[in-house]
Amino acid sequence: MKTRPLAAAGRISPLIRAGLIAGVVVAGLAYPLAAVAGYGIKAGSDALQSMPDELSVVPSAQTSFVYAADGKTLLTAFYEEHRKPTKLADMSPYITNAIVASEDTRFYEHNGVDAKGVARAFVANQQAGGVSQGASTLTMQYVRMALRDGAKTPKAAIEATEQTAARKLREMRLAIELEKRVTKQEILQRYLNSAYFGHRAYGIYAAAQVFFSKTPKKLTLTEAALLAGLVKAPSAFDPAVGDQRAATERRNYVIDQMHKMAVITDEQSSVAKKSKIKLRLSSPPNDCVSVSDKHNDWGFFCDYFRNWWLEQPAFGADPQQREENLRRGGYRITTTINPRMQAAAMKHVLDKEKRKSKYAHGEVLIQPRTGRVLAMAVNRRYSLDQEDNGKHTDRAKRKEGLKGNYPNTVNPLLGGGDMAGYQAGSTFKIFTMLAALEDGKKLSTSFDAPPVFRSKYITSPGPSACGIHWCPKNSSKSMSGRQTMWSGFGKSVNTYFVWLEQKIGSEKAVRMAEKLGLKWRTDIDRMMAAPDRSDGWGSFTLGVSDATPVEMANVFATLAAEGRYCEPLPVRTIIGPDGKNAQYKGYDVARPRCHQAVKRSVALAATDAARCVTGYGADKGDCGGWETSPMVHATLKRPVAGKSGTTDGNKTAWFCGFTPQLAAAAFVADPDNPDNVVGTSRGTISKYTVAETLKDALKGLPKAKFNPPPKSMVR
Secondary structure (H helix, E strand, O other): OOOOOHHHHHHOOHHHHHHHHHHHHHHHHHOOHHHHHHHOOOOOHHHHHOOOHHHHHOOOOEOEEEEOOOOOOEEEEEOOOEOOOOOHHHOOHHHHHHHHHHHOOOOOOOOOOOHHHHHHHHHHHHHHOOOOOOOOOHHHHHHHHHHHHHOOOHHHHHHHHOOOHHHHHHHHHHHHHHHHHOOHHHHHHHHHHHOEOOOOEEOHHHHHHHHHOOOHHHOOHHHHHHHHHHOOOOOOOOOOOOOOHHHHHHHHHHHHHHHHOOOOOHHHHHHHHHOOOOOOOOOOOOOHHHOOHHHHHHHHHHHHHHHHHOOOHHHOOOHHHHHHHHHHEOOEEEEOOOHHHHHHHHHHHHHHOOOOOOOEEEEEEEOOOOOEEEEEEEOOEEOOOOOOOOEOOOHHHHHOOOEOOOOEEOOOOOOOOOOOOEEOHHHHHHHHHHHHHHOOOOOOOOEEEOOEOOOOOEOOOOOOEEOOEEOOEOOOHHHOEEEOHHHHHHHOOHHHHHHHHHHHOHHHHHHHHHHOOOOOOOHHHHHHHOOOOHHHOHHHHHOOOEEOHHHHHHHHHHHHOOOEEEOOEOEEEEEOOOOOEOEEOOEEOOOOOEEEOOOHHHHHHHHHHHHHHHOOOOOOOOOOOOOOOHHHHHHHOOOOEEEEEEOHHHOOEEEEEEOOOOEEEEEEEOOOOOOOOOOHHHOOHHHHHHHHHHHHHOOOOOOOOOOOOOHHHOO
């Protein structure tokens, strides 16, 4: 006789379908499962032939947790489904007993399919004239969840959950096969880690956290019964809504079932059923906008971390795959942010410029020889809410009705993402000096610097033009006269450094910047940095290009490390769900990525000149009698070097400072309108911010000294 395929099961009445399933299961318990086809079942038979191997190891989506450098302070989490795998040993016995009592009281007696339960459901459904009672065992329910979570296409996900006889038959076959391979305890553990409890809580760890703000180990009898009761219908029995009657009735049903199973006493049952539902709701953080108010200033670091993650090939072929991996991969990530140093940086930033200021004042701290980003502070709140923000400082955008990005913003003001940064002014003289030293020039290289220098570089008409030539000038007359690298750098003499750049070629200064990690993010910077244009970019040494605080802090961290460049790194460890460090091509993804970018002798020589800037003084040369930033050493009172930088018209004001143990870069600018000048009154605040932060950050550490440059680099 020709049989009717189960693909047409959607046209079978609920009563007949229930009888069909019951008959198939009872027969399946008495005869080999291969005989199922003899009952006229064709469709779905392929699914019954073998159990998918991936069912036993299906990778459910898991929450990734991100911590500060202490490994304890939670920064945030990333997830699509909030879930953290938990072992049975780390769960309260109440929850394991409650879920069995709620969903499958004969769990420990059947082999994956409960014949008595099916028969009971068949009778109930006949009497009701439809499907009033299911027959899914706890194992079958887990199979359904595993197939759903492991689905690689929308079609597979639908097939795993649709209400058809074919799906039910597949679950039965797989449940029996699964119980041959896996213990009851393992199935129970997997079930409790997969079940959905409502409020985006997947698995018992998330449920205990969301509803009671505790771990599964600490769940009480009443709490466990409540959670176990949610699995059947999370919305219908939601205890977080105003009326808790349905939730209470469902909880008490579970308690009664536990009592019938003799896993709780008469007294425990009586007391538990009389108690009121007491919730302690919490909303687990998700993404950087969920960083707690207490640590809201960490949001910018979190954003930097997330952008870093999206660039790592270890986590996927493209940013979309990497994002999915972060939100589903179940990683435990310990970042580099140091809570103590972050607090110090934030304090000194806000001391100088309040959050409501239209000017952004920020600072980044980086550890030399590792590249680890220890602090990222800025006078802003990391928030999407711009309702109470101030007026936009760009008149055109203000007319369009746009508000300014202060005090609230999620723009990557300190680095990361696609933000170009800010013109860094005379801090760029470090690239010219390093390139000159690498080219064979000595620290003692001298030039009689005039107030105005007629360079070979061609420019368009403007205030710095002498005919067709670019003619930069010094900011004060006291900078004129015979200068060396020591005095020229310490006083920030423009005409000396344009002359020096011209001697070696500006292309070498540009390439040096690239070696130390700078990237060109604006069209004009990319055009001028191109090999066919960079040798005519004379103004490069005066910092007309944009750079981020992370980049500049890392440039000077490279000097502190005596020429060893390390990529800026926001992570210390990344542990996968298997408990192992995340690897890529045989390497730990979180390892520092370092190489010798500049010869040690060159870095030591540049550091000696940079000592002149801070008032600490050079080891081998004359700083020229004065310096631009004497308050830095006066405040820090330990060996320190660095470079200040302002742009034409004081549109930005920077300071980059370093000791052998730590490097920092601070700036002040208007991110909304780069042409909005910060003024001379803000010209020194970055210097004080760096000096005071380094002082606090290095408190208790020995006063490490810089190594002097070799004689070959001096004269």
